[in-house]
Amino acid sequence: MNLTNEDLTSARLMSLLKDYRSEANTINPNHLIFLIEKESLQNAIETLYKENDIKTLFLTMVATDERQLNGKYKLHLIFLILNTDILVTFKINLDQTKPSYPAISKFLPAVEWFEREIHDMFGIVAEGIDLPPLVLHRDFPHGKYFPMRKDFEINKEVTISEVPHQFTQPHAEGMHQVAVGPIHAGIIEPGHLRFCTIGEQILEFDAQLFYTHKGIEKIVEDKTIEEGLVLAEHTCGMCSYSHSTAYCQAIESIGQINIPKRALYIRTICLELERLSNHLSDLSAICSAGGFAIASMPAAKFREKIMQLIFKLAEHRFFRGLNAIGGLSKDINDGDFEFLKKNLHALKKEFHSLEEMIIGSDTLLDRLETTGELNFTQAKNIGLVGPAARASGIDIDLRRDFRYAAYQDFILQFHIETEGDALARTKIRIKELYETLNFIPKIIDQLPSGRVKEEMPELLPFQPGIGIIESAKGSLIHWLMLDNKKKIFRWHVRSASYMNWRGVVQATKGNNIVPDAPLVNKSFNLCYACVDR
Amino acid sequence: MLNILKYCSTKNKEVNDLLLPMINASNIEDVKIELSKIELLDKNVRKALSRSILIRHLDTGSCNAEEAELLALSNPIYDVTRFGIDFTASPRHADVLTVSGPVTRHLKIAMEKTYNAMPSPKIVIALGDGACNGSIYENTYACLGKIDNFLPVNIYIPGNPPTPIQILKGLLLCKYLLNKK
Incomplete structure (x- = not known):
């Protein structure tokens, strides 16, 4: 009998974590679930991170209100063991009166925002740390209403008042404050930024986000899975297809169904096209923030051409309506793919001249170099994902490290940079663009024929489903649980930007001047919509 | 882009007669306009697109x-x-x-x-x-x-x-x- 890598690792994990009660997972044997007492949580997490040969990646932390079922709140901490498909969930039961647990961010800093969000939405307290409001602004009656609890009525009217945000105030002579937003000068999403500066030098920087918080995770409760898919597509515009694919994967992982190969291949092509359009708009934004309109415009033009190709393929510029649970809602003609291939080939030459323009310009390089530096340790602590992480020397790309869509059938080149500045983030994007331009024709060449949709089997209630995608901005995770009426019980979205926003704050603080702040921001180019939800 | 021409139409019949074939044409390059009338058309299109x-x-x-x-x-x-x-x-x-x-x-x-x-x-x-x-x-x-x-x-x-x-x-x-x- 041949033992796979997964079998060996899961046996190893079972022996490492043998002190904790494991819960049998009938659906997915590669998803290990452990029930952990809140007192021994730190030990369990440290065991997972201690081993040298097991590379653990923190994915997400989800709270659920299961008081009507078993009188408990539950916390789910989900980890991925890299290079295998093994997911580890630590499940913690919390009492319904005064739910609390010892703070995790003390030893795992990446969960800080998760703890604050769970405190806002569920009133679950992380003991031992400060929990300032995150998702709900200061004028929200904190401590009175907890929107994600099941007994909170969705359309409850909450009064709105103007309560100032709290930031570090100028506290020394010569210091002053610069306030930006929430309505910005350019066409971008809302967020309030506050700089504390001395002269031009930035000393303190903080951002107040979550202006576009609409309560999507609350809206989706008690909806059917099809209705949920539409909301998943509308979580974010720029990575609309990544979100809808992650949502589909989450449900498909509950049903454990095999998606037809053609659908997987087409999904991969679409995901890569979305990466192209995202990276090109990022490049355009970086150049325009660096005052280099001469390269910003061709990049924007290039992106528009990609958008028009996407429209030809999917009949929607953001792939909406293409995905369906179990595959795709419609097939795409092979002729359309040939057209795409021909066009991408022509665009590659055009891209070469754009690259020369960006990398060959001393004025732009001068702006980008050493701007917004984020070193390896900082990036690792924050739990940075995507191109930003790869620019700081973290070798992680879930297209290689986790098995989904059709990526395991191809060999891709992955790039890392170690400088961690805005230039490194620009270079990573350029290299990935080349890789994607080469990659899409390869998928088209091997595109199998056949059906594109699989019927869904009976879906088990109260089983966690997880969808993981490496979107253009980094890994995004959808966590989903259905109730026994086949409606959505809880759906949680952790987008790439959610992890990286703390990176922007850190990177802006370090040795930068105020005019560089937009450049640092654009070198990450994060969404607000899928952070705020 | 042809749709823009729709916003140029005026009460002036002469101008409308010039615009209509252009709005309805599948390929704008096929539409022939007399050289003497270009100035009139140009003036009206400019007026419609005036005001920034x-x-x-x-x-x-x-x-x-x-x-x-x-x-x-x-x-x-x-x-x-x-x-x-x-x-x-x-x-x-x-x-x-x-x-x-x-x-x-x-x-x-x-x-x-x-x-x-x-x-x-x-x-x-x-x-x-x-x-x-x-x-x-x-x-x-x-x-x-x-x-x-x-x-x-x-x-x-x-x-x-x-x-x-x-x-x-x-x-x-x-x-x-x-x-x-």
Whole structure:
């Protein structure tokens, strides 16, 4: 009998974590679930991170209100063991009166925002740390209403008042404050930024986000899975297809169904096209923030051409309506793919001249170099994902490290940079663009024929489903649980930007001047919509 | 781009006779116009596209697809500045306010402040389904619904999101409205 890598690792994990009660997972044997007492949580997490040969990646932390079922709140901490498909969930039961647990961010800093969000939405307290409001602004009656609890009525009217945000105030002579937003000068999403500066030098920087918080995770409760898919597509515009694919994967992982190969291949092509359009708009934004309109415009033009190709393929510029649970809602003609291939080939030459323009310009390089530096340790602590992480020397790309869509059938080149500045983030994007331009024709060449949709089997209630995608901005995770009426019980979205926003704050603080702040921001180019939800 | 010509039509029959074949033509290059009439046509098209407008964009909770499409208008393929349309950083300089997304609780105050900061006459455009009718987002504790519950809307550009061409059509309509106001 041949033992796979997964079998060996899961046996190893079972022996490492043998002190904790494991819960049998009938659906997915590669998803290990452990029930952990809140007192021994730190030990369990440290065991997972201690081993040298097991590379653990923190994915997400989800709270659920299961008081009507078993009188408990539950916390789910989900980890991925890299290079295998093994997911580890630590499940913690919390009492319904005064739910609390010892703070995790003390030893795992990446969960800080998760703890604050769970405190806002569920009133679950992380003991031992400060929990300032995150998702709900200061004028929200904190401590009175907890929107994600099941007994909170969705359309409850909450009064709105103007309560100032709290930031570090100028506290020394010569210091002053610069306030930006929430309505910005350019066409971008809302967020309030506050700089504390001395002269031009930035000393303190903080951002107040979550202006576009609409309560999507609350809206989706008690909806059917099809209705949920539409909301998943509308979580974010720029990575609309990544979100809808992650949502589909989450449900498909509950049903454990095999998606037809053609659908997987087409999904991969679409995901890569979305990466192209995202990276090109990022490049355009970086150049325009660096005052280099001469390269910003061709990049924007290039992106528009990609958008028009996407429209030809999917009949929607953001792939909406293409995905369906179990595959795709419609097939795409092979002729359309040939057209795409021909066009991408022509665009590659055009891209070469754009690259020369960006990398060959001393004025732009001068702006980008050493701007917004984020070193390896900082990036690792924050739990940075995507191109930003790869620019700081973290070798992680879930297209290689986790098995989904059709990526395991191809060999891709992955790039890392170690400088961690805005230039490194620009270079990573350029290299990935080349890789994607080469990659899409390869998928088209091997595109199998056949059906594109699989019927869904009976879906088990109260089983966690997880969808993981490496979107253009980094890994995004959808966590989903259905109730026994086949409606959505809880759906949680952790987008790439959610992890990286703390990176922007850190990177802006370090040795930068105020005019560089937009450049640092654009070198990450994060969404607000899928952070705020 | 031919749709722009529709906004150029006037009460002058002579001009309309020149425009009609161009609007209906499948390929504009096939349309032949007498050289002597070009000047008349040119004058009328210029008049219809006259009056520059400045836009202040406001995201009140959209899914950032509308922003991406609005931003695409500035790229060299659409290049709205050639029609005298441009984006401005301050609402005090703006003639037009484009609003996208259903109004969220956290942005209601900022939205009102932006609107009040604009000089009259002002035009409000609801951009995308979220702003026009609330789209798929239900009213929640944090989401207050469509924009015309809060601001007087002059033009609705529905779409999920509207394409750059659809937005451009709406913006050209603005010029017509501003001429009347």
